[in-house]
Amino acid sequence: MAASKCTRLCGETSRCFLNSVDTVLFDCDGVLWRGDEAVPGAPDVINGLKSMGKRVFYLTNNSTKTRSMYVDKLCRMGFRAVPGDVFGTAYCTAVYLRDIVRLQGKVYLVGGRALSDELEAAGIGHLGTGPDPVIGGFSDWGSMGSDREVKAVVIGFDEHFSYMKLTRALHYLQDSSCLFIATNTDTRLPLEGGKVIPGTGCLVRAVETAAHRKAQVIGKPSSFMFDCVVQDCGLDPSRTVMVGDRLDTDILMGSTCGIRTLLTLTGFSSLEDAKSYQESGSLSLVPDYYVNSIADLLPALSGEQQ
Amino acid sequence: MAASKCTRLCGETSRCFLNSVDTVLFDCDGVLWRGDEAVPGAPDVINGLKSMGKRVFYLTNNSTKTRSMYVDKLCRMGFRAVPGDVFGTAYCTAVYLRDIVRLQGKVYLVGGRALSDELEAAGIGHLGTGPDPVIGGFSDWGSMGSDREVKAVVIGFDEHFSYMKLTRALHYLQDSSCLFIATNTDTRLPLEGGKVIPGTGCLVRAVETAAHRKAQVIGKPSSFMFDCVVQDCGLDPSRTVMVGDRLDTDILMGSTCGIRTLLTLTGFSSLEDAKSYQESGSLSLVPDYYVNSIADLLPALSGEQQ
Numbered sequence: 001m002a003a004s005k006c007t008r009l010c011g012e013t014s015r016c017f018l019n020s021v022d023t024v025l026f027d028c029d030g031v032l033w034r035g036d037e038a039v040p041g042a043p044d045v046i047n048g049l050k051s052m053g054k055r056v057f058y059l060t061n062n063s064t065k066t067r068s069m070y071v072d073k074l075c076r077m078g079f080r081a082v083p084g085d086v087f088g089t090a091y092c093t094a095v096y097l098r099d100i101v102r103l104q105g106k107v108y109l110v111g112g113r114a115l116s117d118e119l120e121a122a123g124i125g126h127l128g129t130g131p132d133p134v135i136g137g138f139s140d141w142g143s144m145g146s147d148r149e150v151k152a153v154v155i156g157f158d159e160h161f162s163y164m165k166l167t168r169a170l171h172y173l174q175d176s177s178c179l180f181i182a183t184n185t186d187t188r189l190p191l192e193g194g195k196v197i198p199g200t201g202c203l204v205r206a207v208e209t210a211a212h213r214k215a216q217v218i219g220k221p222s223s224f225m226f227d228c229v230v231q232d233c234g235l236d237p238s239r240t241v242m243v244g245d246r247l248d249t250d251i252l253m254g255s256t257c258g259i260r261t262l263l264t265l266t267g268f269s270s271l272e273d274a275k276s277y278q279e280s281g282s283l284s285l286v287p288d289y290y291v292n293s294i295a296d297l298l299p300a301l302s303g304e305q306q
Numbered sequence: 307m308a309a310s311k312c313t314r315l316c317g318e319t320s321r322c323f324l325n326s327v328d329t330v331l332f333d334c335d336g337v338l339w340r341g342d343e344a345v346p347g348a349p350d351v352i353n354g355l356k357s358m359g360k361r362v363f364y365l366t367n368n369s370t371k372t373r374s375m376y377v378d379k380l381c382r383m384g385f386r387a388v389p390g391d392v393f394g395t396a397y398c399t400a401v402y403l404r405d406i407v408r409l410q411g412k413v414y415l416v417g418g419r420a421l422s423d424e425l426e427a428a429g430i431g432h433l434g435t436g437p438d439p440v441i442g443g444f445s446d447w448g449s450m451g452s453d454r455e456v457k458a459v460v461i462g463f464d465e466h467f468s469y470m471k472l473t474r475a476l477h478y479l480q481d482s483s484c485l486f487i488a489t490n491t492d493t494r495l496p497l498e499g500g501k502v503i504p505g506t507g508c509l510v511r512a513v514e515t516a517a518h519r520k521a522q523v524i525g526k527p528s529s530f531m532f533d534c535v536v537q538d539c540g541l542d543p544s545r546t547v548m549v550g551d552r553l554d555t556d557i558l559m560g561s562t563c564g565i566r567t568l569l570t571l572t573g574f575s576s577l578e579d580a581k582s583y584q585e586s587g588s589l590s591l592v593p594d595y596y597v598n599s600i601a602d603l604l605p606a607l608s609g610e611q612q
Contacts, residue, residue: 035445131439166508188516196480198512205512210494
């Protein structure tokens with residue numbers, strides 16, 4: 001089993017692989033693009049897969065865009081996409097609250113415009129977005145977060161994250177019946193040129209530390225986004241593959257969900273990382289296949305089309 | 307050994323105990339006061355100990371007050387104190403940077419006025435205090451924290467903690483030669499009436515998560531504040547006791563430093579917590595003695611004085 005893992009896809013193996021899948025789930029950042037630049041050849045791969053009749057879905061932990069914002073970005077870069085193809089954590093968090101827990105009450109939201117829009121589209125009331133300036137002193141801060149209709153705290157990416165928001169979140173979460181949800185726990189967000197900024201995981205850890213509770217995570221490696229695709233669109237796990245650049249989110253989710261996995265080396269994780277997990281026996285973090293870039297699939301795709 | 311731990315001090319055992327110590331180290335919040343209210347009888351205990359010729363020092367993880375601000379608070383509540391008695395994490399952090407690592411460069415400070423004042427008093431340049439409003443977007447945030455003179459990041463309590471500060475701290479800490487120091491890792495700050503607000507530990511965890519590094523901690527249970535007392539004033543460990551309300555900071559520090567420990571039940575930890583550590587064999591978290599309140603020592607103190 002271990003020996004057949006982490007196989008490089010090229011030539012004939014690529015063609016066999018493509019023949020064996022109907023549905024391809026793609027992570028976005030580090031796979032299709034880096035920051036605002038498409039990975040060279042990536043749009044041709046996506047559009048080629050679609051032309052072959054494969055179904056393509058986009059699964060991203062990033063909570064800063066709605067489905068339609070993702071479609072705008074994808075199309076601007078040359079990827080064919082419609083809103084129903086996109087499963088981001090902003091959309092999936094709203095689905096979770098509406099359809100799974102059927103929230104009766106409001107959300108205290110540490111998050112930005114996209115999360116706010118997706119919650120609204122799902123008919124879920126919320127408060128908390130935007131700046132929350134420091135007011136008063138210690139004795140005032142002891143009584144923040146007092147809206148009795150709040151029944152869930154949601155933590156997503158929020159550039160306005162602050163001590164005041166942390167304090168409100170803590171006070172809501174002191175009620176053990178208040179739900180505690182994180183869009184994802186990525187520790188860093190990669191930008192162009194190797195630059196990084198703190199990811200949502202940093203905000204989640206701050207709130208978890210204050211609340212003495214662990215958040216329920218919507219994003220990968222949790223299987224919830226996969227479940228959303230299954231629920232909305234159906235798929236045959238034996239003919240589905242997850243393509244991603246992170247072993248601890250994309251590949252682990254694929255393994256957990258019983259589908260095949262493909263690591264691309266244009267993003268976060270390296271082949272050495274994968275080999276190291278393989279040697280230590282952590283096989284759920286080892287991809288079935290890898291490519292240097294998803295553009296490596298282009299010859300097999302055009303071969304199929306000839 | 308285990309059987310002699312966690313003994314309640316009363317009557318004759320209190321008198322024997324007091325005869326066996328020359329130096330008493332007191333945590334403040336939850337021991338001497340709660341918020342802005344003195345624990346009833348606590349000032350009489352401190353002043354009685356001083357009248358008997360015992361040396362009293364105040365060791366607090368709180369970084370929001372300078373030595374002289376603590377003296378003001380202590381005296382206002384009726385405790386006799388001079389600045390040299392007070393070892394808070396604002397002062398001890400400055401001592402650490404000036405005397406132990408002999409910092410050549412500036413500090414990026416996530417912290418308030420007291421930390422800023424203590425750093426200044428120690429001749430250490432710093433930047434970062436006060437609000438840090440959100441400016442620009444993702445691409446701007448990739449290049450924050452660019453002062454090349456910064457050689458240390460210090461995280462203390464800061465009500466202006468924000469995503470921008472988190473981002474600057476991350477960028478400084480990407481240079482592995484940049485020191486990373488936390489005043490303390492307390493997860494909550496208790497206020498009057500059982501209310502709580504997030505403690506410095508929440509901010510530290512956020513920065514640690516972003517930086518993929520662990521901070522060096524100045525406050526208890528680290529032994530550094532004890533070392534400061536030894537360095538500045540000298541003491542005989544065999545005739546010294548640490549009095550505190552938290553097993554995981556005060557009592558653990560006392561155990562680590564080889565001095566006796568006394569838990570008071572007016573604050574964070576309960577007797578059940580201590581018994582539970584005793585049963586699980588975590589003896590460094592079990593105090594040698596306990597009292598319901600340090601006021602329980604008053605009869606023995608007045609007995610001594612009679």
